[in-house]
Amino acid sequence: MTFTSRPRPAALRRLAIGWLVMVGAAGLLAPWLPLPFAVGVPDLLHLAEPPAWTTAPRHWLGTDLFGRDVLTELLFGARQVVVLSLPATALAALAGALAGGSAGFWGNRGCRLPLAAWLLGLAGAWWLAVLPGGGHAAAGLLGAAALAGWAAPRLPWVSRAQWPLPLDSLFQAAITLLGAVPRLVLVLTLAAGPPLPMGQLLLLLGAVAWPEPARQVRAQMLQVRTLPFVEAARAVGLSPTQVWLRHALPHACRPLRAVVPLSLAGLIGLETTLAFLGVGRPPDVASWGQLLGMVRQEPSAWWLVASAGGALLLTLLALQQVARSNR
Amino acid sequence: MKYAWIILLLAIGGCMCSSVDKHQNHSIVRVRWVRDPENLSPLVQPNQNAVEALGLLHCSLLQLDFATGEHMPSLADSLPRLRLIGDSLTEVQYQLRQEATWDNGRPVLASDVAFTLKLYQCPGLPNEKAKAQLSFIRAVKLYPAYPRRFTLVCRGQVPGFSYETGDFPILPEAALDAKHTLRSYSLAQLARLSSLPPRDTTLTALVSRYQHADPSHHPERLPGCGAYRLVAWDIDRFLTFVRKPHWWADTLRPAPFVLQAKPRQLTYVIISDENTAALALRRHELDVLPQLSARAFRRLRAADSTDQELSFYSIPSYELLMAGFNTRRPMLRDSLTRQALGQLFDPAQLQRATQLGQGLRTVGLVHPHNWRYYNDSLPLPAYTPRRAAALLRQAGWQRRLAGWVQTKNPPQAAPQALTLRMRYRADDPTFATIALQFRAAAAALGIPVALLPTESSSFTKALREGDFDLYVRKVSSTPFTFDFTTLLHSRTIPESNFTKFSTPTTDRLIEDIATTGAPAQRRQLLRRFQAIVQAQAPLVPLFFLPYRLAADRELQHLYPSGYKPGYYAAAATWNLATGTVAAH
Numbered sequence: 065m066t067f068t069s070r071p072r073p074a075a076l077r078r079l080a081i082g083w084l085v086m087v088g089a090a091g092l093l094a095p096w097l098p099l100p101f102a103v104g105v106p107d108l109l110h111l112a113e114p115p116a117w118t119t120a121p122r123h124w125l126g127t128d129l130f131g132r133d134v135l136t137e138l139l140f141g142a143r144q145v146v147v148l149s150l151p152a153t154a155l156a157a158l159a160g161a162l163a164g165g166s167a168g169f170w171g172n173r174g175c176r177l178p179l180a181a182w183l184l185g186l187a188g189a190w191w192l193a194v195l196p197g198g199g200h201a202a203a204g205l206l207g208a209a210a211l212a213g214w215a216a217p218r219l220p221w222v223s224r225a226q227w228p229l230p231l232d233s234l235f236q237a238a239i240t241l242l243g244a245v246p247r248l249v250l251v252l253t254l255a256a257g258p259p260l261p262m263g264q265l266l267l268l269l270g271a272v273a274w275p276e277p278a279r280q281v282r283a284q285m286l287q288v289r290t291l292p293f294v295e296a297a298r299a300v301g302l303s304p305t306q307v308w309l310r311h312a313l314p315h316a317c318r319p320l321r322a323v324v325p326l327s328l329a330g331l332i333g334l335e336t337t338l339a340f341l342g343v344g345r346p347p348d349v350a351s352w353g354q355l356l357g358m359v360r361q362e363p364s365a366w367w368l369v370a371s372a373g374g375a376l377l378l379t380l381l382a383l384q385q386v387a388r389s390n391r
Numbered sequence: 392m393k394y395a396w397i398i399l400l401l402a403i404g405g406c407m408c409s410s411v412d413k414h415q416n417h418s419i420v421r422v423r424w425v426r427d428p429e430n431l432s433p434l435v436q437p438n439q440n441a442v443e444a445l446g447l448l449h450c451s452l453l454q455l456d457f458a459t460g461e462h463m464p465s466l467a468d469s470l471p472r473l474r475l476i477g478d479s480l481t482e483v484q485y486q487l488r489q490e491a492t493w494d495n496g497r498p499v500l501a502s503d504v505a506f507t508l509k510l511y512q513c514p515g516l517p518n519e520k521a522k523a524q525l526s527f528i529r530a531v532k533l534y535p536a537y538p539r540r541f542t543l544v545c546r547g548q549v550p551g552f553s554y555e556t557g558d559f560p561i562l563p564e565a566a567l568d569a570k571h572t573l574r575s576y577s578l579a580q581l582a583r584l585s586s587l588p589p590r591d592t593t594l595t596a597l598v599s600r601y602q603h604a605d606p607s608h609h610p611e612r613l614p615g616c617g618a619y620r621l622v623a624w625d626i627d628r629f630l631t632f633v634r635k636p637h638w639w640a641d642t643l644r645p646a647p648f649v650l651q652a653k654p655r656q657l658t659y660v661i662i663s664d665e666n667t668a669a670l671a672l673r674r675h676e677l678d679v680l681p682q683l684s685a686r687a688f689r690r691l692r693a694a695d696s697t698d699q700e701l702s703f704y705s706i707p708s709y710e711l712l713m714a715g716f717n718t719r720r721p722m723l724r725d726s727l728t729r730q731a732l733g734q735l736f737d738p739a740q741l742q743r744a745t746q747l748g749q750g751l752r753t754v755g756l757v758h759p760h761n762w763r764y765y766n767d768s769l770p771l772p773a774y775t776p777r778r779a780a781a782l783l784r785q786a787g788w789q790r791r792l793a794g795w796v797q798t799k800n801p802p803q804a805a806p807q808a809l810t811l812r813m814r815y816r817a818d819d820p821t822f823a824t825i826a827l828q829f830r831a832a833a834a835a836l837g838i839p840v841a842l843l844p845t846e847s848s849s850f851t852k853a854l855r856e857g858d859f860d861l862y863v864r865k866v867s868s869t870p871f872t873f874d875f876t877t878l879l880h881s882r883t884i885p886e887s888n889f890t891k892f893s894t895p896t897t898d899r900l901i902e903d904i905a906t907t908g909a910p911a912q913r914r915q916l917l918r919r920f921q922a923i924v925q926a927q928a929p930l931v932p933l934f935f936l937p938y939r940l941a942a943d944r945e946l947q948h949l950y951p952s953g954y955k956p957g958y959y960a961a962a963a964t965w966n967l968a969t970g971t972v973a974a975h
Contacts (some may be wrong), residue, residue: 105831106824108737108744112686130824131744258843347823348830348842361820363666364690 077389080382087379091146094139101133103140104348112362126367129358132350134371140350141372145379148266149335153328155270157320160277165313167235167278168285174304176226178216183209235282239275247272247330248337255344265344269331276330277323285316325387329380336376352376418655420946420963422679423668425818426847427627427661432607433560433615434511434518437851439867440659443956445560447632447657449615452485452504453557454649457950457959462554462871463649466491466499466561466616471553480529481548481908483556487539492639493563493616501541502574505531506564508543509573512581515598519886521559522582523876527905528556530578547906549913551872566613567600618652618961632657651962653948663818663847669941672701678946681957683939684821685747691941701941704951707751708938709758709868712821714829714931717860718892722797722807729928731782732811732861735832736825737774738933745821751935755921756878758935761870764914766921772931776836783809783836794837810839814859817844822863825933829861854889862889865936867955873917875901879929892929 094103100122101107107121111131116123125134166175177185187205195201215222242250254268288294289312297307338344339353347354355372359365428441433449436442446454454465464470467485474482491499508531511521530544543556564571572593587594606613610621616639619632633656640650660677662668665687671677673694683691688703695701714736716723723729742750753759754769780790788795788809795809813829815822823844830840840861845853854862866878877883880901881893900920907913924930938957942949947966950959 102831104827104834106744106827108740108824108828111744111824129820130827132827342817342844346842347817347844348827360664361666362686 073389076385080385080389083378083382084386087142087375088146088150090139091142091144094143097139099133099136099139101136103136103350104132106131107133112365114365114367125371126365128355128368129362129365134355134367137350137355138352138371138375141352141355142375144335144339144345144349144351145332148262148269149328149331152266152269152273152331153324155266156273156327156331157277157324159270159274160279161281161313161317161320163235163238163274164278164281164283165285165308165316167232168282168316169289169308169312170229170304171232172230173228175229175231177229178212179222179225180209180213180216182227183212232282235278239279242272242275248334251334251338252341252343255338259346260344269334272334273327273331276327277320280319280323281316284319285312288312288315291315321390322387325383325390329383329387332376332379332383418653418965419658420654420656420679420960421658421660421677422960423671423677423681424630424659424661425663425682428630429848430607431610431621431624432517433562433613434516434521435607436520439955443960444610444621444630444632444659445615446617447619447961448610448617448621449560449562450491450499450617451558451560452487453554455558455954456648457952457954457962458648460952460954462557463647464488465557465647465649467557471556473550473553475548476544479547479906481545481552482532483543483545483552485541485543485557486537488643489539490639490642491616493565494614494635497563497565498539499561499563499616500538501531501533502538502571503564504541504561505533505578506568506573507559507562508578509576509581510562510567510601511559512578513573513594513597514581514584515587515594516601519883520877523880523883523887524874525559526582526876526882527552528578529582548908549906550908555872555874560615562613562615567604568597573597618650619657627661629661630659632659648962653962653964654960657960672941672943675700675943678943679949679958679960679963680941681938683941684819685745685749685939688939688941689747700944702944702946704938704940704942704949705749706938706940706951706953706957707760708936708953708955708957709870710865710936710938710955711753711756711758711868712750712825712863712865712933712936714825714861714863714933715890716892716929717857717862718890718929719857720860722809723860725786726927727782727786728788728809730926731779731786732833732838733772733928733931734775734779734782735829735836735838736772736931736933737828737832738772740774741825741828742934745824746934746937749937753932753935755924755932756868756875756930757873757917757921758868758870763910764873764917766918768918769922769925772933774832776832780836790837794839810841811860812841812843813861813863814843814845814850814853815863816847816850818847825863855885857885857889857891859889869954872905873913874905875920876905879924890929892927894927897923897927 107123107127108131110121110123110127112129113123113127115126123133123135125138128134128137183205187202187209190205191199191202212222217223250272251268255265260268294307294312297311336351336353336356339351340357342357345351352372352375355368359368424440426438426440428438428444430437430441431444433445436445450466452465452467453462453470456463466487468488469486472484474484476482487499487501493499508525508528510516511518511525527546528543529546532542532544534540545552545556549555575593587598604612618638618640619634621630622633623629623631634652634654638652640646643650662671665684668677668680669687669691672680688705691701692703716729716732718724718729738752742748742752751759752771754766754771757765759765783795788797793808796806797809798806811833813826815826826842830842833840843859853859877887879888879890879892879897881898884891884893897920900916900923904913904916904920907916938951938953940949940951940957945966946963948962948964950962951957952959
């Protein structure tokens with residue numbers, strides 16, 4: 065005999081997607097919504113006041129420590145999800161798909177580069193690493209690369225000089241390196257100091273979030289590359305890059321449907337933590353983390369925890385539900 | 392039963408031991424500081440915490456008596472005698488206490504005072520602020536027959552010289568200049584030097600010795616004759632001062648109030664977060680919690696209403712909350728622009744919001760309680776955005792779609808846009824509230840403002856480097872002196888005059904105010920100065936803050952006061968439940 069019935073997964077999925085659409089719409093449309101209070105404008109007569117539903121002015125979700133309307137801040141805080149966390153997740157997914165897909169498809173021996181490409185790469189690395197000789201050495205290597213490129217079609221021994229690029233080892237090394245430092249510590253170290261411009265913060269979040277999608281795509285690619293349709297594409301005479309891009313990669317990216325919502329949840333959590341600590345973004349940019357952070361200064365402000373914490377919790381749960389149903 | 396008496400004895404012994412411990416703990420006073428003093432050099436004194444710490448390590452000639460609100464003799468044996476010379480000079484004669492000695496038993500002599508004053512004027516040392524503050528002392532006269540007597544010759548004829556000449560730490564000549572090399576220089580000679588003369592080996596050696604001693608971070612290398620010595624300094628965590636077992640002032644009967652040093656140990660715990668500090672106070676991990684915000688004060692009071700373990704004090708202070716403009720920025724050079732931007736602050740609402748109505752609005756830098764010198768004919772700063780827009784137009788700004796722009800000369804040059812960067816300390820929500828109010832008011836008028844909350848450790852540096860358009864900060868004043876040199880004189884740019892505002896008129900006025908003794912004339916000068924500052928608007932005074940203090944109820948004789956730091960820790964005593972009063 066059962067006393068309760070579990071909600072059906074489809075209903076939960078619809079609920080989750082409905083909430084996420086609401087958050088997305090709020091974030092996109094916040095500047096045009098007919099809100100009773102403007103964002104960032106303090107109501108100096110009502111600082112850190114609990115929700116007022118019956119008395120004017122009606123701050124439906126109360127005010128924060130500086131007298132800003134919590135509802136307005138919450139809606140504009142959703143904007144951070146849309147303009148920061150979502151693009152950063154897309155960036156991480158794209159980078160992860162390309163890196164993991166390449167490593168899985170070509171492995172350590174599949175990608176062979178000519179002498180000119182090696183010299184070009186060496187010149188770039190020399191210059192970036194500021195090795196002795198600096199620009200002169202890099203320029204010399206660049207000249208050698210140009211010479212090798214010119215000689216390749218003319219001299220057979222130059223065209224035969226190709227070496228495999230250990231893509232998979234490089235990929236594993238990068239993943240291990242990033243995994244060695246906790247993500248929050250890494251971001252705090254890089255974002256400490258003056259607030260970062262939006263573009264830089266987006267790149268930073270993307271740079272720390274790409275390993276998980278990449279790992280999933282690589283694992284899938286290891287299976288996909290041995291499937292008959294990939295062999296068939298090779299047999300038809302398509303170049304390895306065409307096989308990889310048109311046939312293998314779309315199939316290898318299937319795990320992303322489950323991974324991307326979780327990555328987004330992780331990045332929303334990370335962005336909220338940064339805002340909570342007051343790192344990375346200017347203080348006047350509305351965000352859920354900033355609202356939560358004010359509880360440190362006004363511990364009795366339960367409405368800040370309830371509103372910002374509730375919105376954050378629901379969003380993370382919704383993303384997890386979407387990820388589960390996409391599995 | 393035959394061992395019962397042994398158990399009884401052990402129990403009594405245990406009780407006695409715990410009682411001793413309790414008494415020992417109760418001769419320790421723990422005070423919260425928001426920030427580290429950063430630098431404990433007597434020449435630098437970068438913030439109030441450094442001033443307070445130096446007050447424990449060193450003695451000055453006179454010291455503020457928190458009980459009466461007047462300056463009383465500390466190292467001096469009585470208040471100085473003033474004698475007017477001609478119509479522009481004053482001689483201030485001091486006699487040092489017979490009992491005053493350094494820790495090694497050597498007496499504190501007039502030559503130490505002369506050495507200290509010369510050190511404050513010596514080029515090559517980080518003494519810009521002290522040099523400006525004491526520049527009115529032109530010479531020191533010593534009397535070989537009376538080694539504890541000296542006369543300071545001061546420029547001007549101000550009654551305030553009786554305390555202005557005595558409020559600086561006296562340093563031992565033997566510690567830095569055992570061979571008395573500085574005695575060959577007069578004070579006026581040193582004051583005239585703007586930098587170290589290239590071939591002057593004496594001064595170069597002295598500066599080198601000072602730098603080598605590094606008293607900024609090793610105050611023990613420049614021992615003072617104060618009641619305490621610093622035994623631990625963990626940067627950004629705590630400072631511990633221990634009372635000297637044998638201090639020269641212990642022999643004074645009756646002990647003057649300003650020479651009291653009751654706690655055996657004073658520990659200053661640096662807790663930047665106010666709620667953490669309040670929690671520490673409620674848990675008895677802290678004894679004194681000064682400079683509370685209005686909301687924290689109210690919250691703590693409400694929380695303590697049942698236990699009643701704390702005492703609460705709220706006193707009007709001489710600490711002014713104000714905004715300042717970087718007048719060297721091309722867009723802020725014009726006083727009309729500054730006036731216009733000043734109209735965007737809302738002092739009335741800000742006072743109500745951040746101080747819950749407490750505090751005192753003001754027209755300028757003079758406290759309204761100084762009714763004789765306060766210029767009450769000037770209007771209080773008020774929030775008038777319409778007038779701000781009119782003033783901006785009057786200053787040549789034009790409102791366009793992208794914001795306010797001003798066409799430069801020559802006209803073909805790119806127009807200048809009015810955008811501001813506002814810097815304030817990140818550790819106090821009051822500053823953030825002011826910044827957000829200003830930003831919202833400016834945004835409504837079409838002026839973008841970027842907010843730059845800054846850590847307190849780098850705030851002063853950023854202001855000194857001019858890395859701001861607009862700042863909000865607190866400044867302290869006293870009811871005794873009207874020396875605006877540090878705030879608005881050209882001589883203190885950029886050390887403490889962060890607005891970099893100065894005109895020959897204001898410079899002269901500041902000097903005249905500092906040296907004029909006649910009350911009627913002084914009143915006239917001060918009222919004129921306030922009018923000029925309001926018209927030029929390098930600063931926008933918002934309101935004077937109250938000091939709020941919470942302390943353990945058993946801690947007595949804290950003397951809460953409106954003078955910085957708002958209490959007198961060295962006089963504090965514990966009122967134990969047993970009725971005994973702990974002392975050193």
